[in-house]
Amino acid sequence: MSKSHTLPVKIDRGQGRPLVLLHGLGNNHESWQFVLEHLDYSRWRVIVVDLLGFGDAPKPELRYTPRDHSQAVAATLHDLGIEQAVVAGHSMGCIVAIDLAAENPQLVERLVLFGAPLYRREPRASRWRKLIRAEGLYFALFNVVTEIPDLVQAGGQIADELVPFVKGMEITEETWPAYEQSLRHTIMQFESYRQVARLDRPVLFVNGIFDFFIIRRNTYRLRWANRRHVKVATTRGPHELTPQQGKVAAGMIDRFAGYGRRRSLKTKATPHR
Numbered sequence: 001m002s003k004s005h006t007l008p009v010k011i012d013r014g015q016g017r018p019l020v021l022l023h024g025l026g027n028n029h030e031s032w033q034f035v036l037e038h039l040d041y042s043r044w045r046v047i048v049v050d051l052l053g054f055g056d057a058p059k060p061e062l063r064y065t066p067r068d069h070s071q072a073v074a075a076t077l078h079d080l081g082i083e084q085a086v087v088a089g090h091s092m093g094c095i096v097a098i099d100l101a102a103e104n105p106q107l108v109e110r111l112v113l114f115g116a117p118l119y120r121r122e123p124r125a126s127r128w129r130k131l132i133r134a135e136g137l138y139f140a141l142f143n144v145v146t147e148i149p150d151l152v153q154a155g156g157q158i159a160d161e162l163v164p165f166v167k168g169m170e171i172t173e174e175t176w177p178a179y180e181q182s183l184r185h186t187i188m189q190f191e192s193y194r195q196v197a198r199l200d201r202p203v204l205f206v207n208g209i210f211d212f213f214i215i216r217r218n219t220y221r222l223r224w225a226n227r228r229h230v231k232v233a234t235t236r237g238p239h240e241l242t243p244q245q246g247k248v249a250a251g252m253i254d255r256f257a258g259y260g261r262r263r264s265l266k267t268k269a270t271p272h273r
Helices: 029-036 066-079 092-103 127-132 134-146 149-162 176-187 191-198 216-225 243-256
Strands: 009-013 017-022 044-049 085-090 108-114 203-210 230-238
Touching (some): 009 029, 017 092, 029 044, 029 243, 044 066, 092 108, 108 243, 191 216, 216 230
Parallel strands (some): 017 085, 085 108
């Protein structure tokens, strides 16, 4: 691992078990603000980074694959002297967390994944059938996004300035190369789904019922494919970590890690077909 690919540690606070928070695509560490307000720092040592290509992190010329991102996280944790951590991811951060657990299992105690954009397989049918299948529709939209950088950057700036429940939005000319490459190679891929099916660490998927950026049934399929380790919980929120979602997310991290009353963590095992 290259030393130049370690990440800036924006927050390192608390005295308890290490908890690492990984942000999503087009965000930086500030997207966790509403979660940070509700964590107990006597229980956690909370570590928040800017992922490769975003915020103050290095912006090398890479393909920005899950492995590129997770190696930078692993190198950073090594520099901090952390031997094992609970890792929480949001959106693309979920994919980075999954690869970190698959490639460095000794580093990861358990995963808590909010709004994981997991894709099971590439549609192999006609163009029309590709569009009516969930994966095909999402991938068609993603391909459009990569072709309109100016519009996407303008939308990100508007959201950052005018939407109070969105924090850490950062889609700029400087971060666009990492955004585009991460979208193509970290989001638009299928290996993460297979990695979760093989993981031997506890995993909690948290799906918002108003989250339109994920395919919820894929997490339920994984619940059945890896019954020993995978759980799925549902919240009333959207994809974003809003103030209300921040409070819920902090509580779920606590309960899944063994703090608080487990019975209040409601999970579902019924597969969505």
